[in-house]
Amino acid sequence: MQLNFKKTGDTGKPLIILHGVFGFLDNWLTISKTIADHGYQVFLVDQRHHGRSPHEGPLDFPTFASDLKAFIEDQALENPILVGHSMGGKTVMQYAVTYPGTFEKLVVVDIAPRSYPIHHTDILRGLNAIELATLASRHEADEVLSRYEPSLTVRQFLLKNLYRKDDGGFGWRFNLPLLTTDMGNVGAPVESDVQIKTPALFMRGAKSDYILDEDWEAILAIFPNAVLETIPDAGHWIQAEQPKLFVEKLISFLEKPI
Structure with a gap:
């Protein structure tokens, strides 16, 4: 599966961004340039069944995670930073529990690993x-x-x-x-019997109900080194509603030593 992607920035640590359901990489073009200006190579990827990537095969997170693994190998990326919003956040969490030790940091934007009912x-x-x-x-x-x-x-x-x-x-x-x-598969949970101790940042919008206070215990059960940032005056689309604060919190987390 050859996923469609665009790259911004020629040098620096590789950082992959995955969009949410109904989205595609173009949604992240503007903010990717800001992130690249901080010294990162940013890879925007269309997930399977979205954008200009192939519309074939199953629609589930194990498949999306496998696609991400193949993309990382095809691009010869070493320990990239993984960023995912909503459905993309579920994908990077599934990747983390399936392929531990192959990424440097994890950033999950406004989604928890729990199951969600169909609401579209x-x-x-x-x-x-x-x-x-x-x-x-x-x-x-x-x-x-x-x-x-x-x-x-x-x-x-x-x-x-x-x-x-x-x-x-x-x-x-x-x-x-x-x-x-x-x-219904887009709302499926991410589960793991193994703790992923790689540093992880979970961001939620203060006006969003995708990550609730009661979700935090379950998040820490899988990602014990996770931290939570609540972005004021933002709903589910944090990066679009508060782009400056989103980048500020992201870069602050990425620049902390492991």
């Missing part, structure tokens, strides 16, 4: 209600989606995945049919 049902209904075969414009797609998702910000995020194909029609950057049938 209306979004999936809205996306599937958009008839790509007859779709005339992005505006028309937004009109359909607005019946299911009231937030303009969320709709704009989702519709970034809508693109013009070579034949002039529209397509999705994510594998909508598989996300529709297998979305």
